């Protein structure tokens with residue numbers, strides 16, 4: 001069994017501020033350690049479920065050379081390989097090779113979620129809202145659609161309670177979720193201590209891989225319309241002149257194509 005783990009930092013137990021996830025932040029060393037140990041828990045769970053190949057993709061943009069490069073190599077479980085410093089949400093090698101399932105670890109809720117700790121939808125873009133057809137999605141939805149394009153289901157999502165709620169609504173009740181904290185605001189949370197959170201993630205990863213048919217790959221129905229609502233009008237010209245892309249409202253652009261991947265390629269070119 002081949003397992004892909006796509007991971008982010010904001011959904012890790014104990015992480016509640018940007019200083020813990022930004023490369024130049026005072027709390028970054030602590031954040032990296034907390035992050036790496038939650039990944040290790042998912043790797044142990046996947047191995048216990050019978051995974052023979054586990055590839056971890058660091059999907060957190062910490063800034064500069066540290067973007068997608070925040071895992072601490074010395075601490076990483078030897079039972080995985082990991083992808084560092086690859087462009088965001090573009091690593092498809094394992095998906096193309098034939099991967100059985102994806103685990104999303106350390107995820108955060110979409111922009112505008114009141115109880116979503118550090119909620120956002122792609123930090124570099126400051127998108128206010130993103131829809132795949134009629135589904136309002138965040139980064140869980142983007143990663144699930146990327147996997148879905150290759151017929152791979154995302155069977156586990158870990159993060160805060162808001163992320164679990166958002167993910168179950170999108171991917172269905174067969175999804176295994178592990179909530180390691182409950183957001184009290186965007187920058188505070190009631191946390192489950194890391195030692196216990198890691199055990200929950202290990203158990204959740206193992207359980208999620210017991211029956212891969214419980215979650216269908218997420219494939220938005222074709223033809224696909226991707227709608228992006230940006231936060232300010234100066235972001236709109238960036239989208240003009242792109243094939244298949246139309247400005248539909250002062251702050252909204254729509255990308256239309258036969259497949260999700262094509263519609264995504266038309267707007268995701270950073």
Ligand SMILES: [Zn+2]
Pocket residue numbers: 008009010059060061
């Ligand atoms: Zn992140």
